[in-house]
Structure formats: C-alpha cells, structure tokens
Amino acid sequence: MTDTLLDDVALQPNPLSEGLSQGRVPLPCVVVIFGATGDLTQRKLVPAFYALAADGLLPPGFSIIGAGRTEQSTEDFREGMRKSVERFGRVPLRTDVWNVFADGLRYCTYDLDHPDGLHALHETLDELDRERGTAGNRIFYFSIPPSGFAALAERLGTEGLSHADGSSFRRMIVEKPFGHNLDSARALNGKLHVAFKEDQIYRIDHYLxxxxxxxxxxxxxxxxxxxxxxxxxxxxxxxxxxxxxxxxxxxxxxxxxxxxxxxxxxxxxxxxxxxxxxxxxxxxxxxxxxxxxxxxxxxxxxxxxxxxxxxxxxxxxxxxxxxxxxxxxxxxxxxxxxxxxxxxxxxxxxxxxxxxxxxxxxxxxxxxxxxxxxxxxxxxxxxxxxxxxxxxxxxxxxxxxxxxxxxxxxxxxxxxxxxxxxxxxxxxxxxxxxxxxxxxxxxxxxxxxxxxxxxxxxxxxxxxxxxxxxxxxxxxxxxxxxxxxxxxxxxxxxxxxxxxxxxxxxxxxxxxxxxxxxxxxxxxxxxx
Ligand SMILES: NC(=O)c1ccc[n+]([C@@H]2O[C@H](COP(=O)([O-])OP(=O)(O)OC[C@H]3O[C@@H](n4cnc5c(N)ncnc54)[C@H](OP(=O)(O)O)[C@@H]3O)[C@@H](O)[C@H]2O)c1
Incomplete structure (x- = not known):
C-alpha cells in the first residue's frame, strides 16, 4: 500500500461515487432555506451550493430562496451570500460563475410564529417556476432551531407545499439535533410524517x-x-x-x-x-x-x-x-x-x-x-x-x-x-x-x-x-x-x-x- 501503487489506483474510477452521483445532473429545482440568515447557511450551505455551481453540477434554472425572520431585500441577501462564499467557500469566487448563481437567489421574510407568513414564499416559488423553469420541484432545508422543525413541517403540509402533483418532487432536509432522546425523536418523526412521507425526508448527518x-x-x-x-x-x-x-x-x-x-x-x-x-x-x-x-x-x-x-x-x-x-x-x-x-x-x-x-x-x-x-x-x-x-x-x-x-x-x-x-x-x-x-x-x-x-x-x-x-x-x-x-x-x-x-x-x-x-x-x- 505504497503511494506509488496507489498512484495507479488513483487512475481507476471510484465505483461508489461514479455510481451514485458523478456525471448526473439533477432536475431543475428550487431550494428553500429556512434559517437563511443563520450561521449554517452562511458558513456551509450557500458556499457548498456555490462550489457545486463552480463544478458545473447544478441544473439550469437552479434557484435558492432564502427565508429568515430578518427583513432584507433580495439584493442584500445576494450581497451577504457573496461575502459568505468569499470567506468560507472551498473554491475561490469567480465573477462569471457568481453572476449566474446569484441570478437564482431570492429572499423572503418568514416568521414561523406568524400565521400567514408563507404568502410571499408561495408567490416567489410560482415566479421561479414561470421564469426559471423549476417545474414545481422543491427542497425545503430546515436550518432553523430544532424547536421549530415540527411546526414548520406542519405548516408546509397545511399550505400544500409538501405534496407534489404529477412528476415533480418535494423533499425536506432536516438538520441535527434530531430530537433529544428516543421519545422526542419518535415524536418528531411522527410529526414530520404528517406532512412528508419517509422517502421525502432527508435527515442530514454531515459525517456521512x-x-x-x-x-x-x-x-x-x-x-x-x-x-x-x-x-x-x-x-x-x-x-x-x-x-x-x-x-x-x-x-x-x-x-x-x-x-x-x-x-x-x-x-x-x-x-x-x-x-x-x-x-x-x-x-x-x-x-x-x-x-x-x-x-x-x-x-x-x-x-x-x-x-x-x-x-x-x-x-x-x-x-x-x-x-x-x-x-x-x-x-x-x-x-x-x-x-x-x-x-x-x-x-x-x-x-x-x-x-x-x-x-x-x-x-x-x-x-x-x-x-x-x-x-x-x-x-x-x-x-x-x-x-x-x-x-x-x-x-x-x-x-x-x-x-x-x-x-x-x-x-x-x-x-x-x-x-x-x-x-x-x-x-x-x-x-x-x-x-x-x-x-x-x-x-x-x-x-x-x-x-x-x-x-x-x-x-x-x-x-x-x-x-x-x-x-x-x-x-x-x-x-x-x-x-x-x-x-x-x-x-x-x-x-x-x-x-x-x-x-x-x-x-x-x-x-x-x-x-x-x-x-x-x-x-x-x-x-x-
Ligand atoms: N451552525 C452549525 O455549524 C450547525 C451544525 C450542525 C447543525 N446545525 C443546526 O442547523 C440549524 C441552524 O443552525 P444555525 O447555527 O444556523 O442557527 P442560527 O445561526 O441561530 O440561525 C437560526 C436561523 O433560524 C431563523 N429562525 C429562528 N427562529 C425562527 C422563526 N420562528 N421563524 C423563522 N425563522 C426563524 C433565524 O432567523 P433570524 O436570524 O432572521 O431571526 C436564523 O436564520 C439548527 O437546527 C442547528 O442545530 C447547525
């Protein structure tokens, strides 16, 4: 197992990554990040999406809607995310890639504690479907405090956002911690399942x-x-x-x-x-x-x-x-x-x-x-x-x-x-x-x-x-x-x-x- 031998091995395609994702480009979609003004979005999520864009792995029309309680314009959100990519990104920011990526960024103010807070989000999703061809495909990223996970899933369910018609998809990614003991994890699973089926739920553990x-x-x-x-x-x-x-x-x-x-x-x-x-x-x-x-x-x-x-x-x-x-x-x-x-x-x-x-x-x-x-x-x-x-x-x-x-x-x-x-x-x-x-x-x-x-x-x-x-x-x-x-x-x-x-x-x-x-x-x- 010397480096010389491994140099030969390095030339072989990796069957796992080849089989699972390399060379496949996803369907056009919108990712809605709830908690878009938070630490995780700035340090990890948006820099990761940008790196995918730089590697040519994002679909045409790919869009992100940032949702947070803080009031700000889409322009301010773009500017903030640009700084995040410059500061935390794995790959250096290239203006041509950034301009295309930033074109797909939108911001909506959203407060989970406000009963009709999803109105602006609905409108922006419809606009993106019309203008960028995202075809009703949506991923909801739960990057808010864990105490809000169940309520947000329920809200998306009652607003009809968790259910897809026809061939489009609806998925959710939920952050850790997933509960604080067995009972709370079970209860959370139960609540998420009211709005999302198990095959729509992606529980993230970044180690994997x-x-x-x-x-x-x-x-x-x-x-x-x-x-x-x-x-x-x-x-x-x-x-x-x-x-x-x-x-x-x-x-x-x-x-x-x-x-x-x-x-x-x-x-x-x-x-x-x-x-x-x-x-x-x-x-x-x-x-x-x-x-x-x-x-x-x-x-x-x-x-x-x-x-x-x-x-x-x-x-x-x-x-x-x-x-x-x-x-x-x-x-x-x-x-x-x-x-x-x-x-x-x-x-x-x-x-x-x-x-x-x-x-x-x-x-x-x-x-x-x-x-x-x-x-x-x-x-x-x-x-x-x-x-x-x-x-x-x-x-x-x-x-x-x-x-x-x-x-x-x-x-x-x-x-x-x-x-x-x-x-x-x-x-x-x-x-x-x-x-x-x-x-x-x-x-x-x-x-x-x-x-x-x-x-x-x-x-x-x-x-x-x-x-x-x-x-x-x-x-x-x-x-x-x-x-x-x-x-x-x-x-x-x-x-x-x-x-x-x-x-x-x-x-x-x-x-x-x-x-x-x-x-x-x-x-x-x-x-x-
Ligand atoms: N940061 C990490 O490295 C890390 C690592 C592993 C897991 N996580 C998990 O990722 C999630 C986010 O963490 P974070 O560090 O980014 O937290 P954070 O910096 O405290 O940000 C929380 C975000 O949630 C929003 N928010 C809070 N209450 C809300 C409400 N009632 N309605 C709508 N939005 C609300 C905040 O909006 P405003 O700021 O606009 O109020 C903010 O955007 C948490 O579940 C955390 O456990 C984070």
Whole structure:
C-alpha cells in the first residue's frame, strides 16, 4: 500500500461515487432555506451550493430562496451570500460563475410564529417556476432551531407545499439535533410524517458526506483481502475517537442542553459504528445499505440505565493549555452555568451481539479540549498466537513471548490528514532478529491530486438527485437514540459528584478514569 501503487489506483474510477452521483445532473429545482440568515447557511450551505455551481453540477434554472425572520431585500441577501462564499467557500469566487448563481437567489421574510407568513414564499416559488423553469420541484432545508422543525413541517403540509402533483418532487432536509432522546425523536418523526412521507425526508448527518467515511464503505466492500479478517476471530477490539481541540466557544447555551453524548455519539459516532460493523450490502441501493446499518444498530447490546456508570465515563474539562495558550474551563465559557455538570467528554464500551462481533468490543470516546482535533477508527487485530522468534538471536532458544510482538493495527483517519495506515512488524536491518513495527501509509492528499468536495456539497447534490443513501433513515435515528437514551437515563439518576467536576484538564486526553476504564479490560487508548 505504497503511494506509488496507489498512484495507479488513483487512475481507476471510484465505483461508489461514479455510481451514485458523478456525471448526473439533477432536475431543475428550487431550494428553500429556512434559517437563511443563520450561521449554517452562511458558513456551509450557500458556499457548498456555490462550489457545486463552480463544478458545473447544478441544473439550469437552479434557484435558492432564502427565508429568515430578518427583513432584507433580495439584493442584500445576494450581497451577504457573496461575502459568505468569499470567506468560507472551498473554491475561490469567480465573477462569471457568481453572476449566474446569484441570478437564482431570492429572499423572503418568514416568521414561523406568524400565521400567514408563507404568502410571499408561495408567490416567489410560482415566479421561479414561470421564469426559471423549476417545474414545481422543491427542497425545503430546515436550518432553523430544532424547536421549530415540527411546526414548520406542519405548516408546509397545511399550505400544500409538501405534496407534489404529477412528476415533480418535494423533499425536506432536516438538520441535527434530531430530537433529544428516543421519545422526542419518535415524536418528531411522527410529526414530520404528517406532512412528508419517509422517502421525502432527508435527515442530514454531515459525517456521512465526508469522503473518508464513504471511502470506509469502499475500503470494506471493494477490497477482498480485509473482509475475511473483519470479525471477532481476527479483531481484538475497535476504537473510535472523535477528538476536538475547541471548547464550547460561542455555543455554550446549546452545549448545556446537549452535551457530548447527544452532540457527537448519538449521530456521528453511531453512524461510524454502523458502517464499520455492518454486513456487506448486496448492492448500493439506499434501502439496502440502510437496512444493513439498522441491523447492526439493532445488534448493539443496550446498556441498562443501572449499568450506565460501569459502562461509560463522563468528563468535563477544567482550564488548561492548548498549543501554548491558556484556555478557560467549560464552566467559565459564555452561557455556561458556573456549577454545570454537563459532560464534555464521554468514553464507553459497546458490545455487539452477533456472530461477527461477539466478544470484540467497540470503544468509543469523544471530548472537547483534547490536545488536537482528530477523528479516527482504529482496528486492533489480535496478537500472533505464538512467537517463533528469540531475543536478539535467530536461535529457538529463549523465545520471545508472543505478547512482545505488537499486534497489527489498521487506522482509518477520517479527519484531518485523511488516510489509512496499516501497522505491521518488520525485521530491523542487521545480524540479529530484532522486530519493530512499521507503517504502510495511504494519504489521500498525495494519492489523489483532486481536492475532496465538502461533505455538504455531496449531500446537497444527493438530495437533489433523490438519493438518500447517505442520509439517516427514521429507524436508524431511533435505534441510535434507543441506545443513548438508556445511558442518559442512567446518568440522570446518578449525577456526577460535584467534587469530581471538572475532572480533566483542557489540553489532556480526558479524565484518568477513562484510562482506568480501559485498563480494567487490559487495554489502553491509542495516543493520537
Ligand atoms: N451552525 C452549525 O455549524 C450547525 C451544525 C450542525 C447543525 N446545525 C443546526 O442547523 C440549524 C441552524 O443552525 P444555525 O447555527 O444556523 O442557527 P442560527 O445561526 O441561530 O440561525 C437560526 C436561523 O433560524 C431563523 N429562525 C429562528 N427562529 C425562527 C422563526 N420562528 N421563524 C423563522 N425563522 C426563524 C433565524 O432567523 P433570524 O436570524 O432572521 O431571526 C436564523 O436564520 C439548527 O437546527 C442547528 O442545530 C447547525
């Protein structure tokens, strides 16, 4: 797996992306972004649409209606979005591309709390159908606070906007968080379904749009050599880490409600667990892939609330140092209670009750204010059963024990430094039989000269194409919540000891109890 070999591989078309979206241009449509004056629209959504335009992947007549409570003209909206693309865009703004793109931008003031607020939107949609040929095709992007998701869906339903006549389509994309526990997620699903059918609903988890996460599917199911090893017989355990070096920053109010389990584990990490653990789908049809993911999530052994403390570790960061800079404790962040017990770190052990994984645990951890930002999946293989090698001699006298040879490790780096590393044992040059581990590396950056699209680009295009493979289905979301809600219930019944909170320093890898947790199983967290 050297770069030289991979240069050859890079010339081959990628079957997944070719099959799913490359070379396909969606039908003309209007995307209505509710929450168009918000942070997500400015930082991610409009820059992603612009990048699609620059790559020639948008249909003719493509239009965006920005809807927000703030009053502004279409001209002001265009100007604001131009600045966003210049500031946050992956590709530099080109005036010729921008002019065509901006022609399709409109703005409508819309307040969800106002009963007849959709009047202007109706008129603008009709105008775009007439003037730009969007033919009644609409995508409604819910980029408003989650408390408004159900009400907005209901309003679109009663206004007749969720139902399409003839051959046109109506879809909705809903942002995270999708509920705050199993009951609320179920209730939200129920309310969305009053106006939209399941095949119209696209629940976004931007992790699934990342090239490296999609490559996991290709790695597993387009390479014959790893699949026979991908099970309890050869894998000792799996570690999934989502490390953030940032603190709560300006999102203190949100984080106080959410915490690390809801913010990262329930969605992104459970999606990674599903993709690493699932069986091979028979094809890449959306339902086939999602059926396999759901089967895996159903096999995850529930953690009973009474066992939550023994199966998980919670933490909260105190003040500390990151990159030579003093950073405040979580409790000192804006909009955070000075006595908050909210978790900014979670570690847990997940057992999967099926033939492939029984006895091979998945260890998950996520935290804020780690020393660096990194997301990776580490597959730790079992040790060799017997070592035929002696100390520094080639004689069979005084054999080294098998546990002196490091086991193989496969690391899939999701971000940053996207790539894959396989750790193997090798003989160091010289007369003696000395063994050392070496890495075989595949680096995205050097193997493929093409820049990866942003996750949102891929997902927005897939939604326009009507391909929900990389979006979470109703049952996936509910299964992930079923698992996480039991833990939250256990934690609520046993709040952290205020004397032990905060329990890790900013700039460290989490609380000591997390290392102890692994040590109890005779294992340790990887140093990233
Ligand atoms: N920002 C991110 O990086 C990020 C990441 C993941 C998920 N999300 C999710 O994406 C959604 C948007 O997040 P954000 O960060 O963009 O939020 P934000 O900056 O607070 O923006 C919220 C938007 O919703 C609009 N809005 C609020 N209440 C409304 C109402 N009653 N009627 C109509 N519009 C209303 C606001 O309009 P006005 O400003 O004009 O009042 C604004 O455009 C949230 O669900 C969030 O959880 C965001």
């Amino acid at each position: 749009g990342k090239e490296t996460v999609q490559n996991l599917l290709v790695f597993r199911f387009a390479n014959g050599i790893f699949e026979p090893l991908w099970n309890r017989q050869y894998i000792d355990h799996v570690q999934i880490t989502v490390a953030e070096n940032l603190g709560a920053e300006g999102r203190g109010a949100y984080y106080e409600e959410s915490g690390a389990l809801r913010d990262i584990i329930q969605n992104h990490v459970m999606q990674l667990v599903a993709i690493v653990g699932m069986e091979a789908p028979s094809n890449f049809g959306a339902e086939t892939v999602r059926d396999e993911k759901v089967k895996l999530l159903r096999a995850v052994r529930p953690i009973h609330p009474d066992d939550a403390l023994s199966h998980t570790v919670r933490g909260q960061y105190g003040e500390g140092w990151i990159d030579g800079e003093r950073v405040p404790a979580y409790r000192q962040e804006h909009s955070v209670a000075p006595d908050s017990l909210r978790e900014t770190f979670v570690a847990m052990k997940v057992d999967i009750d099926n033939w492939r994984w029984a006895g091979t645990p998945f260890y998950l951890r996520t935290g804020k204010r780690f020393p660096k930002r990194a997301t990776e999946i580490a597959i730790q293989f079992r040790r060799v059963p017997h070592s035929p090698f002696g100390g520094n001699t080639a004689t069979p006298v005084g054999l080294l024990p098998a546990d002196s040879i490091d086991p193989n490790l496969l690391v899939l780096r999701i971000q940053p430094d996207e790539g894959i590393t396989l750790r193997i044992s090798a003989k160091t040059p010289g007369q003696s039989m000395t063994i050392r581990t070496v890495n075989m590396d595949f680096l995205y950056g050097s193997a493929f000269l093409k820049e990866s699209p942003e996750a949102y680009e891929r997902l927005l295009l897939d939604c326009m194409l009507g391909d929900p493979t990389l979006f979470a289905r109703e049952d996936e979301v509910e299964e992930a919540w079923r698992f996480c809600t039991a833990i939250l219930d256990g934690w609520r019944a046993h709040p952290p000891d205020p004397n032990d909170c905060p329990n890790y320093e900013a700039g460290s890898w989490g609380p000591q109890s997390s290392s102890d947790f692994m040590a109890r199983d005779g294992r340790q967290w990887r140093r990233l």
